[in-house]
Amino acid sequence: MSTNSESTVHFPARLGASLQDNRYTILRKLGEGVTATTWLIRDERISDSKYAAVKILTAEATLDVDQGVVRELEFLKEIAKNAEERDDEGLEHLPILLDNFSVTGPGGTRHLCLVQVLFSTSVSALRRSAPTKSLPVYMVRNILYMVLQALDALHSLDIIHTDVKLDNILFTNALYSLDDRMDAFLAANPVETDGDSPKSQPIPHEWTYETSAFQAERMTVVLVDLGHAQRAGEQPTAAGFSAPALRAPEVILWSDIGPKMDIWAIGCLTFELLVGRWLFDPEDAQPDWSIEDDHLAKMMELTGRKFPETMLARAKERDRYFDKNGNLLRIPDLVSVKLEDAMTNYNIPGLPKNEIELAAEFMRDCLKFDYKERASAKELINHPFLKNVFGC
Numbered sequence: 001m002s003t004n005s006e007s008t009v010h011f012p013a014r015l016g017a018s019l020q021d022n023r024y025t026i027l028r029k030l031g032e033g034v035t036a037t038t039w040l041i042r043d044e045r046i047s048d049s050k051y052a053a054v055k056i057l058t059a060e061a062t063l064d065v066d067q068g069v070v071r072e073l074e075f076l077k078e079i080a081k082n083a084e085e086r087d088d089e090g091l092e093h094l095p096i097l098l099d100n101f102s103v104t105g106p107g108g109t110r111h112l113c114l115v116q117v118l119f120s121t122s123v124s125a126l127r128r129s130a131p132t133k134s135l136p137v138y139m140v141r142n143i144l145y146m147v148l149q150a151l152d153a154l155h156s157l158d159i160i161h162t163d164v165k166l167d168n169i170l171f172t173n174a175l176y177s178l179d180d181r182m183d184a185f186l187a188a189n190p191v192e193t194d195g196d197s198p199k200s201q202p203i204p205h206e207w208t209y210e211t212s213a214f215q216a217e218r219m220t221v222v223l224v225d226l227g228h229a230q231r232a233g234e235q236p237t238a239a240g241f242s243a244p245a246l247r248a249p250e251v252i253l254w255s256d257i258g259p260k261m262d263i264w265a266i267g268c269l270t271f272e273l274l275v276g277r278w279l280f281d282p283e284d285a286q287p288d289w290s291i292e293d294d295h296l297a298k299m300m301e302l303t304g305r306k307f308p309e310t311m312l313a314r315a316k317e318r319d320r321y322f323d324k325n326g327n328l329l330r331i332p333d334l335v336s337v338k339l340e341d342a343m344t345n346y347n348i349p350g351l352p353k354n355e356i357e358l359a360a361e362f363m364r365d366c367l368k369f370d371y372k373e374r375a376s377a378k379e380l381i382n383h384p385f386l387k388n389v390f391g392c
Contacts, residue, residue, distance in 0.1 A: 059109035090153025124166035130209035133276030253315035260371035267366025
């Protein structure tokens, strides 16, 4: 029996080691998170497209999968099955599971391994590399379009991602998709270590914040990490959905948790991509107000609306934040700011007024307080803001 400390420790993968009866060879570390590490592997049983990624979960995360708290494996299998059976472009923008198995750690701990298609680095990293921390509007449109395709496919399977953020939007590995190119890249870029531990070395891509509109048409992204995903219409198996700044009001107020919470996140990410700042950056000012109080206040200020009674009536946490008239208990004085003005104030180069107006309308369709009024992924794909997608 493993101790709690052992269960949260990552599996001690070794470079050059084999997995799954010598089928896969570990080549280098790609990244590390709280619940898993990801490694570049080579499939020794095939001669073409032999490079992939394996996500190795901690023992604790593996137990969560076994107990149904984390449904990542279940959903990945469902996506893979549907990708084989139906022609849906949105499925091309979701991770495809190639294999899964378990390995045993030194203390007898069990670690689930998910073999998936190899991807590059995140849209978040690209955004942060820009001097303005924002990306050109033509690039933003293309990225949003593909993520919405992914969400449309995911929602059609009654799966809620619940953690849509730029860190979870990865570029595909187009630059080194051919084995000979990857062979050359690995030979020219040896493994880096920090003492005895390998450093994370994600696979790079060719894009920069200065990539032209013409070249950006070749960009392809994938929405990854279903570690927090939930089944629509079922009791959630976990709490604390989404990055705090991206949480939909129904998450804060414990109202109806459904696919439209992913759409709220899209509205927030649109602002982040275009402006280089978070749309909502709530602050905790205890004892005067909590971070949730401030978040709800900023939602009302940036939309110029109060929360509708129809939505508040379904909220379990309504009385914690609102009086009987729908006013915030601890932040009564609000100052409305139009989304257009919030974007204009940052004076981002290459973001003209007409694009700001279209983007603001797009965001407003994502940021309806009542999820029933929010646009669907399919509807947003056809929004005027995305009309010239993949068009330079």
